[in-house]
Amino acid sequence: MSLPAGWPAPADVEVLPSVWLAMDSEWPPAEGDRPAGTAPVGSWSVERELVGSVLPGNVRARSGLSIGSASASIAQMAVSPLAPWAADPDRRVTTGQTADLYATHGGHDDVARIALGDWQVSPTSGSLLSPGVQVDLIERQYAGREQDQALPMAQRPIEKVTFDPIGIIDILARQAGYYATPPPIASTIASVPLVGGDFTEVPTPTWTASIGDWGEVDGVPCLVADSEPVGGQTIGVSLEDVAPLIWGTVASVYVIANITDTVRFRWLNSVGNEACAVEIRPGGQFAVRNSPALAWVVGNYTPGLDPNWPNRVEINVERVGAPFLALGAESCRARVRSSSTVPFDAFATSNGLSGTMAENMAIVSDATDASVGGVQVNTTTDHAESWAPPTASLRLLGGSVAFPWLPATTDAWTGIQEVCAAWCASANVTRDKVLQVLDSDALAGVGRTAVELDVGRHVEDLGWTLDPADIADRLEVTYSPPSVIARDFADPDAQPPVVWQASEVIRIEAGETREIIADLDVYAGAHPGSTSYRWVRSSESAAIRAQGSLWDAYTNPDGSGAPVVSAAVQLSTRYVSTGRAVITVRNALGLPVYFVDAAGSPCLILREEVVVRFDNQALVTRGATTEVARSPLAIDLGRHVQTAADAEAIADYVWARVSTPMWKASSVRVKLDWTLDIGDVRHLTHERSGLDIKALVTKVAFDGGPGEVAQSLDLVLLPPTWADFDAAWVAGTWDDFDAAWAGKTWNDFDYDPLSTEA
Amino acid sequence: MPIPTPGPAQVSDAAIQTGSPFWLRINDVWVHLEGVAPEVSVAAERPGSEFMSVDGHRSVFVAPNAPRSWELNYQWATPAAVAALRLAAEVPGEVWLLDSMAAATNMLSARDCYGHDSTAAVLDCGGTPLRALPEGDVASALVRGGVPTTLAAWSSEAEATVLATIGTESLVAPAGSGDRQATVTFTVVADEVLTVDVESGVEVSGLMLTEGTPAPFWLGGERTPCKVAVGDPSQTARRTRPGGLALSEYGVTLREVG
Numbered sequence A: 001m002s003l004p005a006g007w008p009a010p011a012d013v014e015v016l017p018s019v020w021l022a023m024d025s026e027w028p029p030a031e032g033d034r035p036a037g038t039a040p041v042g043s044w045s046v047e048r049e050l051v052g053s054v055l056p057g058n059v060r061a062r063s064g065l066s067i068g069s070a071s072a073s074i075a076q077m078a079v080s081p082l083a084p085w086a087a088d089p090d091r092r093v094t095t096g097q098t099a100d101l102y103a104t105h106g107g108h109d110d111v112a113r114i115a116l117g118d119w120q121v122s123p124t125s126g127s128l129l130s131p132g133v134q135v136d137l138i139e140r141q142y143a144g145r146e147q148d149q150a151l152p153m154a155q156r157p158i159e160k161v162t163f164d165p166i167g168i169i170d171i172l173a174r175q176a177g178y179y180a181t182p183p184p185i186a187s188t189i190a191s192v193p194l195v196g197g198d199f200t201e202v203p204t205p206t207w208t209a210s211i212g213d214w215g216e217v218d219g220v221p222c223l224v225a226d227s228e229p230v231g232g233q234t235i236g237v238s239l240e241d242v243a244p245l246i247w248g249t250v251a252s253v254y255v256i257a258n259i260t261d262t263v264r265f266r267w268l269n270s271v272g273n274e275a276c277a278v279e280i281r282p283g284g285q286f287a288v289r290n291s292p293a294l295a296w297v298v299g300n301y302t303p304g305l306d307p308n309w310p311n312r313v314e315i316n317v318e319r320v321g322a323p324f325l326a327l328g329a330e331s332c333r334a335r336v337r338s339s340s341t342v343p344f345d346a347f348a349t350s351n352g353l354s355g356t357m358a359e360n361m362a363i364v365s366d367a368t369d370a371s372v373g374g375v376q377v378n379t380t381t382d383h384a385e386s387w388a389p390p391t392a393s394l395r396l397l398g399g400s401v402a403f404p405w406l407p408a409t410t411d412a413w414t415g416i417q418e419v420c421a422a423w424c425a426s427a428n429v430t431r432d433k434v435l436q437v438l439d440s441d442a443l444a445g446v447g448r449t450a451v452e453l454d455v456g457r458h459v460e461d462l463g464w465t466l467d468p469a470d471i472a473d474r475l476e477v478t479y480s481p482p483s484v485i486a487r488d489f490a491d492p493d494a495q496p497p498v499v500w501q502a503s504e505v506i507r508i509e510a511g512e513t514r515e516i517i518a519d520l521d522v523y524a525g526a527h528p529g530s531t532s533y534r535w536v537r538s539s540e541s542a543a544i545r546a547q548g549s550l551w552d553a554y555t556n557p558d559g560s561g562a563p564v565v566s567a568a569v570q571l572s573t574r575y576v577s578t579g580r581a582v583i584t585v586r587n588a589l590g591l592p593v594y595f596v597d598a599a600g601s602p603c604l605i606l607r608e609e610v611v612v613r614f615d616n617q618a619l620v621t622r623g624a625t626t627e628v629a630r631s632p633l634a635i636d637l638g639r640h641v642q643t644a645a646d647a648e649a650i651a652d653y654v655w656a657r658v659s660t661p662m663w664k665a666s667s668v669r670v671k672l673d674w675t676l677d678i679g680d681v682r683h684l685t686h687e688r689s690g691l692d693i694k695a696l697v698t699k700v701a702f703d704g705g706p707g708e709v710a711q712s713l714d715l716v717l718l719p720p721t722w723a724d725f726d727a728a729w730v731a732g733t734w735d736d737f738d739a740a741w742a743g744k745t746w747n748d749f750d751y752d753p754l755s756t757e758a
Numbered sequence B: 001m002p003i004p005t006p007g008p009a010q011v012s013d014a015a016i017q018t019g020s021p022f023w024l025r026i027n028d029v030w031v032h033l034e035g036v037a038p039e040v041s042v043a044a045e046r047p048g049s050e051f052m053s054v055d056g057h058r059s060v061f062v063a064p065n066a067p068r069s070w071e072l073n074y075q076w077a078t079p080a081a082v083a084a085l086r087l088a089a090e091v092p093g094e095v096w097l098l099d100s101m102a103a104a105t106n107m108l109s110a111r112d113c114y115g116h117d118s119t120a121a122v123l124d125c126g127g128t129p130l131r132a133l134p135e136g137d138v139a140s141a142l143v144r145g146g147v148p149t150t151l152a153a154w155s156s157e158a159e160a161t162v163l164a165t166i167g168t169e170s171l172v173a174p175a176g177s178g179d180r181q182a183t184v185t186f187t188v189v190a191d192e193v194l195t196v197d198v199e200s201g202v203e204v205s206g207l208m209l210t211e212g213t214p215a216p217f218w219l220g221g222e223r224t225p226c227k228v229a230v231g232d233p234s235q236t237a238r239r240t241r242p243g244g245l246a247l248s249e250y251g252v253t254l255r256e257v258g
Helices: A167-177 A414-424 A644-658 A722-729 A732-740 A747-751 B013-018 B079-090
Strands: A013-015 A020-022 A039-047 A070-074 A097-104 A115-127 A132-139 A187-192 A209-211 A213-217 A219-224 A235-239 A250-259 A265-270 A273-283 A285-289 A297-300 A312-321 A331-337 A348-351 A362-367 A369-377 A427-429 A435-438 A453-454 A474-479 A481-486 A498-501 A515-519 A522-525 A533-537 A548-551 A569-578 A578-589 A602-605 A610-615 A620-623 A632-636 A666-672 A683-687 A691-705 A709-717 B022-026 B030-033 B041-044 B048-052 B058-062 B068-074 B094-098 B121-127 B128-131 B138-145 B150-153 B160-167 B169-172 B180-186 B190-197 B204-211 B226-230 B235-237 B246-256
Touching: A020 A070, A039 A097, A039 A115, A070 A115, A097 A132, A115 A474, A167 A219, A167 A414, A167 A435, A167 B094, A187 A235, A213 A369, A219 A235, A219 A414, A235 A369, A250 A265, A265 A312, A265 A610, A273 A312, A273 A331, A285 A331, A285 A348, A297 A331, A297 A348, A297 A602, A312 B190, A362 A369, A362 B150, A414 A435, A498 A515, A533 A569, A578 A602, A620 A644, A632 A644, A666 A691, A683 A709, A709 B048, B022 B079, B030 B079, B079 B226, B079 B246, B121 B150, B121 B204, B128 B204, B150 B169, B160 B180, B169 B180
Parallel strands: A013 B058, A453 A683, A474 A632, A533 A548
Antiparallel strands: A020 A039, A020 A097, A039 A070, A039 A691, A070 A132, A097 A115, A115 A132, A187 A369, A209 A235, A213 A219, A219 A369, A235 A362, A250 A312, A250 A369, A265 A273, A265 A362, A273 A285, A285 A297, A312 A331, A331 A348, A427 A435, A474 A620, A481 A610, A498 A602, A515 A578, A522 A610, A548 A602, A569 A578, A666 A709, A683 A691, A691 A709, B022 B030, B022 B094, B041 B068, B048 B058, B068 B246, B094 B226, B121 B128, B138 B190, B150 B180, B150 B204, B160 B169, B160 B190, B226 B246, B235 B246
């Protein structure tokens, strides 16, 4: 984090900035040019912490959650005090509103400011005698958690590309309002972020990517060319029912996407025949054709005009004319621009017949350096939101998740933290309100420039702690490999697997329509092209029963009497998330209906063609055997880690960090440095004590008052990584290495593995 | 050249006669504090802290403002002055303190008179090098109605260039070359808080707002008038004879607020 323009450079004598609290409220009242809700702060404090699952102190308490907190006191008003009972709304204290806390050198409206977090007002307190009102703050994302549809992606066909774990985080982050690619706008008819997963944000849910790998371009995860092309294609994404490119009047759509190399957007009819297509090519060239039979018509645009999105383009595609009538008036034209603030370059027009309507879209490529991400299809243009800078900084976590699953009771924030904890990553919101996910490599300091921090000059004292709780001599990592259970299609009588079944008798009153919440413990998948299963009566033949979910109903709870006629009961299923289905039941009879079979047993059984169960557990171990281990550490990665390769990699990573002691320094008072934030890596040096290591900043606390800001940090030692070793020996040979280490011992190496001196 | 301190040159005759440059603005009316003893102690409290590193390097942090306190003592206070002070102490509305000697020097806040951006141009403001101000509203002060007031600043802009505005008045660069003082004198009808708005694209610094004629060299801001909290006057009663005239000594502390 760098200082804002115009902010004074650090010096031996510094004038401190003023700190301001700006709340979304009418109190305190406006004064002068200061708007209502904004007030200078007297004393204040901020504490924000980074929690990572293998950081010292978190190893055996893998909560994965950290809630930032702050407080600020503002001056009480002398004549008519701020109080919860004040008659004036601009003096009546409220709580729960969002708030900004920031420092400036030039008043409340100075743009050169340092944000101190993203807050929500929690308890606010005062008294008749106290000269100030105390406003406590908690990090905004942890206030008011909503849970329901955390992962709205059940029934995803099983042949699609697997998710990178960051894809799950992206889905959850977007629900929490943090966007790694721009959010959809009011006119968006399709939004596919492709940030490590083929989740379709709008319309939802459909499934898109079939060909491609997950990669990163300009630091943003996206779909990149598959190293093993399928049918010559390196990228294949399909979007259904999102392309209103019909004829008649001008039909116009705006496709916005981050693209590298050559990527083709195809408009298709319902059976996959191409109607028209636009191709974005390297070097500011694009091409359009109104039929596969026509030659490409080439146009040009100026790429890279948006500073936030150097690879983003907006394609305006229009079709004019009438199909099937050979009037010669049909055309498809396209124009492209690379920023929302510049006009489109000229149209390129492809004249000629195309006898095909366009109903679906496909994004394909055969180029080896192609990538696509942040796709939006809009029906209007000139929306800055479609080019908004990212509010989430996400990185691929490098795993493979075929069946993303979260229980229905998990809210978005808990889900993000759980996924991060399983993959040894961390998530926090920066002071500038950007969701930042640091992967395990980043937390190990790999590839991150460490700014020097001279302990002797900038640190008050360095107290360290070694805790045996952070060390283990045996590591047990358990994970849940998924078991895919599919109906046997070869046997028409074979029954599909069960997703959920009622454990109690369900009574539906006469004429009642009820939504039954089914919380699932399995992943309900689907085969390609399959639609939602229908409900069939359990007394039907095996061949009919094989086609759906089962129900049976009687007017007596013990199943006696005549069964309810099938037409009197209507059932439908809606999957709201991986962990929850909603079964809507309507009883059209004039009597109560009980969902039981003839024996009186509950009979409402939700089934799907493919069900993925997670009831197997696999174990990966490191270190001593169970018999001799004195300090074993068990880690359950749950259903987030699904492959042996990923579990082994995580076990290696964790073992490297818990097998040898790592020290931690807590509450280290440092000279005020506004650029420091949690997740930063600093290179600590202290010549007198021989300190020369990289450390991760895991906590930053401020305690401020008039003329004083005390800043303290928690620091975690980062052991050297192979990347550090490579950097130390860049341009060196093994002979150099042998010469440098001749006559030395492993103890010497352990002490300073990066030494390059003989 | 000797460095002048805020002196009596521009002080009104009335103030000289009573020996007090202090006025209180209570209920929008200026009340002269007559009979203040000659020694008034003015203390500025700048909050600050220091940081000492493990190897003994010191850093000092200070707050941008240093609010002042005035200790006024009366040996022979006039009844009107005592009444004014008691009123100000008992009704903590908006009370302003004017030091007319300081107002003849520079009424603005010290930090508002010059720029703080270390990359801004440096101007020679009558011998004192100061950074150029940023554009926009940079300073404000309560200007007394009916009192001729002058805004002055230094700039090297070409003659007739508008450097800044205050109220309806414009500060215009005079003829000449190099860094030179520009002034504009005006009188407002009633007391009014006026803001100095620096024009865009000009380099100007060394703002001075004075009652009367400003010095030809830059003098630091005294921030007067300023809002104050008036403490309850302390009284030492000296009764010369029973049943006779009661005489008292008074002391009061005024604390700058806002």
